[in-house]
Amino acid sequence: MARGNTRQRIQDVALELFAEQGYEKTSLREIAERLDVTKAALYYHFKTKEDILVGIFEDLTRPMDELIDWAREQPRTLEIKRETLRRYQVALLAAAPLFRFMQENQATVRELSVGLTFKERVLTLTEFLQEPDFTIEQKVRCVSAVFTLHAGTFFVERVEGDPEEKHEAVLEVALDLIDRAHEGR
Template identity: 75%
Template sequence: MARGNTRQRIQDVALELFAEQGYEKTSLREIAERLEVTKAALYYHFKTKEDILISLFQDLTRPMDELIAWGQGQQPGLETKQEVLSRYSQALADAAPLFRFMQENQATVRELSIGDSFKERVHALIELMQVPDASLKDQVRCVSALVTLHAGSFHLWNVDGDPEDKRKAVLEVAVDLVRQAHGVTP
């Protein structure tokens, strides 16, 4: 993620340090040192580590918000669900460092209420995936499609292979689940 402006550079370096040594063990001083700026320069953009993390979360989850708004404006159906899965798969891939941080630092995420905000987004996506009057099995298939995207993006990090190939394989499995829920066999 090679982003250019100072605010984005601060976010990127902070996320790197949070991943390397944990959120609690990372100080603003260390972030400033890695950036080769003064602490005062860092304070100009962010007063606390929490401010950095919250800004990261807001910036990197914006595609989820856009996807939810888009999906809510569409006619429910198989094509819409497939497109939601495709776009969400890409959003997860684009924000992989943040989602990895969230997975590995669940206590911090809960403390900062980022977790609640993320859960609200996931519930909105689940609503987009529901099939009215579907059997319980088909409802499970639709919810499982989202869970598949999450599990795939979190648990395939250490599996050998091209990240894009892994993303596409996970997406294909998720789409198959939704197609089955709509009576289309893979």
């Protein structure tokens, strides 16, 4: 098996175990056992649980970094901001297992290096959506648009309905918030 595939399998299994029993209660030995490899084979790719988590985080947040880089190069028009929200929803949905882990292990995430960098990414994104002359209400709408997408990724699953329709509805609410923030410009 290619090295990249082994790394990915380790990350997938580790994330499963972290979700099942919590980050703190999961050992490298258990990850190796679930993969049916030796601890030495696991150490070849990752030295610690934190290394595994950081690797998962980097892989799943790469689309977010790419989105931020893309947005920085675009004109600050309403349509670009709407497209940014569309692309952000796609990135969030792809990274849903990681975000579920982060939600369920907030204390652990705060202690790890990944917590702050995620917060910085979200703040960068919300700042891109705002304009310097916006009122507080307009700025709150922009920030709320981003957090609507976050809430939609995790909490709307309890709302009855087709998953695809729910994702579309969440995006529509986020787009409506950004549109209303830009009214009168």
